[in-house]
Amino acid sequence: MSLGDDPEGSGGYGGTGQTRTRYPEGSGGDVYGGARRGGRSSSRSLVTVVGVVVLLIAAIAFANRGGDDPSSSTEGAGAAGQPKASATAPSGTKPVQSTPGLIPTGYAHNAQGAQSAAANYAVALGSTGLFAKTTRDSILQAIFTPSRVTSLEAALDKAYTPQFNESLGLNKDGSAPTGYTFVSRTTPMGTKVTQTSADDMTVAVWCGGLLGLAGQNSTNPVTSSWFTITMKMEWTGNAWKIVTHSQKEGPSPVPGDDKASSADEMAKAVEEYGGFTYAR
Known part of the structure; x- marks a missing residue:
């Protein structure tokens, strides 16, 4: 029912043409x-x-009590897989520390902290920084467990080759050609913990993503995608770090009928709208 169909929402029956x-x-x-x-x-x-x-x-008293109960956490789920009623109750723990331009740190040593870390790590893994050697290595060192960094650097060096960058319309070093804006952005839609222990968590992050080159005559225009990144994480060095991760498509919504923006509009939006720090 629309607001116009609601007698009370329209201020009574006056003007509706109905006789009581x-x-x-x-x-x-x-x-x-x-x-x-x-x-x-x-x-x-x-x-x-x-x-x-x-x-x-x-109801308010009950909700507040849920936040103080140590047994209430984001780790469990209610009937039919629904989150507990206290899943978003305030815990009193600061979930993340953020510095502009850097990957957020300072996550809590619990399920809440692991989900916050996973969401921000998903953003880093989907950023433009992964396409250039120097920034890619910095990202890997910041979010992966130390024992995995060296092998990952070697593996991604083989994947993000100059030829691969050129296939996307980029320069060999991963930068955008003059007059173009390279777009690679991941936005977490939600997180869930699938396995948990004191020092090990497996977290799935449902994401929407943008990838492409914005600019006139671009052969790789910016397109959207939906995917889920699953990260096995461990608490090491007083922080949550990724041990392994995998990605699969979806869940994907039915595409809307929105008109695609021009290359200039897309480039301007990416430059003007910054990203977020995510916290569970």
């Missing part, structure tokens, strides 16, 4: 809820309002 007919009490013929019953209706309305207020206060 009142039948004798007990007739059951009034489709709008029965005839007025004198002074008793106001008393019942007052009781209803008081009842709603009491329930609201009780």
Whole structure:
């Protein structure tokens, strides 16, 4: 029902063209809820309002209690796989420390911290920095467990070759040609913990992504995609680090009928709208 169809939302029945007919009490013929019953209706309305207020206060008290209960966490799930009611209750723990231009750090040693780390690491893994050798190595050293960094550097050096960059329309070093804006951005939609222990977590991050070259005559225009990155993480060096990670397509929504923006509009949007730090 739209707002225009709601009698109460439109300020009563005035102007709707409807005529309200009142039948004798007990007739059951009034489709709008029965005839007025004198002074008793106001008393019942007052009781209803008081009842709603009491329930609201009780609900707020219950929610606040959930945040203080150590057994309440984001690690579990309710019936049918739904998150617990206390999943987003405040924990009192600062989830992440952020410095502009750097990958966020300072995650809590719990499921909340692991999810915050995974979301921000997904952003780093989908950034333009991965296409240039220097910035790629810095990203790997920041988010992967030390024992994995050397082998990953070698593996990604073989994947992100000058020829691969040129196939995307980039320069050999991963930079964008003059007059073009390279777009590679990942946006986490949500996270979930699939396996957990004190020092090991497996976190799945559902993401939307943008990739392409914005500019006139670009042969690789910016396109969108949906994917899920699963990270096996461990608590090492007083921080959550990735041990292994994998990626699969979806879940993907039905594409909308939005008109695609021009190359100039896309380039301007990427330059003007910065990203976020994510925290569970």
